[in-house]
Amino acid sequence: MQFLISFTLNFLIFSSLLSSTYANFADEQRYNICTNAANYTNGSLYSRNINATLFSLTNASLTGFATTTIGLDPDTVFGLVQCRPDVAENDCRACINTASDEITQFCPNKKQAMIGYGNCSLRYSDFRFFSTATNDLIVYYRNTMNVNDSNLFDKQLVSLFQNLSVSAAANDTKFAVGAIGYSLFSDIYGMVQCSRDLPENGCLSCLQAIIGFIPQCCDKKQGARIFTMSCSLRFELYAFFQTSSPPISGMLSPPPPLPVSTDEPSSVPTSSSDGKFYYCILSS
Structure with missing residues (x-):
């Protein structure tokens, strides 16, 4: 087939x-x-x-x-x-x-x-x-632009999604957004969401699966969206989520700006991630 x-x-x-x-x-x-x-x-x-x-x-x-x-x-x-x-x-x-x-x-x-x-x-x-997580089918959309300091970006991105995934899984809304410092010029903004019927462990395992998929699909990219039938995530170098009512669960306070690479861009993207759509099967 x-x-x-x-x-x-x-x-x-x-x-x-x-x-x-x-x-x-x-x-x-x-x-x-x-x-x-x-x-x-x-x-x-x-x-x-x-x-x-x-x-x-x-x-x-x-x-x-x-x-x-x-x-x-x-x-x-x-x-x-x-x-x-x-x-x-x-x-x-x-x-x-x-x-x-x-x-x-x-x-x-x-x-x-x-x-x-x-x-x-x-x-x-x-x-x-x-109440059952389905994460074997993954679709994703990634930015064509790469970050300059990929080591720092990856470190911060992992920290951000670790916090957001735990927060979302434990919350009734199964949703969390937040930001973490990346450079003098920009922060990394992230969002995770599970289907609200999932139990905490089901939500967490689904999010961990797609977080673990980031290096395969979206390494060094400035932004990406990853979807399964039960959970999703998104990250960008600009704020893409609402910050007004209803209150957002899981908001993280960005840390002080980290040292910036000499070739770091001096502006933050203002448009949606451009790129291509992809689709893959993780397992049967």
Whole structure:
């Protein structure tokens, strides 16, 4: 079977004996993961249960997180939707509505699918995935720009994500953001998030897996975003998260600026990470 990865101006095909999965990225604002493990036909009971699942998730009492179970076996659909806790309620609602409208467009006839954006993600499946970490499928987006002092950057990045992952896993929101000093000119900003249904150890193990993946995908890069179906992270040399209500959990106070390399850039990027989308399978 084949693993097809589609990203802006770039197409890669991976061959594997694992079940087929398709990941698509139109731009940095959206990604979707569609597995071909099982398909459904239009107009079937499963199809109608997906529609009911999406309706239930978009009309749930908005707390930034909701799950639902629709139908009876073998046509049961399990659904989950989640927003970033630092996103305003109206932005969360708009994102969920978009996700509900687009997931079946980008993953047509797939019994297992996920779609994500900057503010939210939505997932459904024909098996009960609640409270279970799924981190074998990884998609990532990285900046094309490299840092100048990679040794210092890596050291600070590890320290930042160690703190954020522990904080997020122990927090009910399963979310944490923070910053750590990197140079006289810039700090490193980081964010981690797990699906809120995960237990503490499940969240922590998922985050540790993708943190450990950074050297493989994004070594020396100024920024990157890494996603699985159960957790995600992001780091940049500029503040990309909200700092107003609701309160952000896990905020770290940046330490005093560290010594700067002589070739350190004198400005901080103000735009989103540019680069390419990639997709890989970590395990079966």
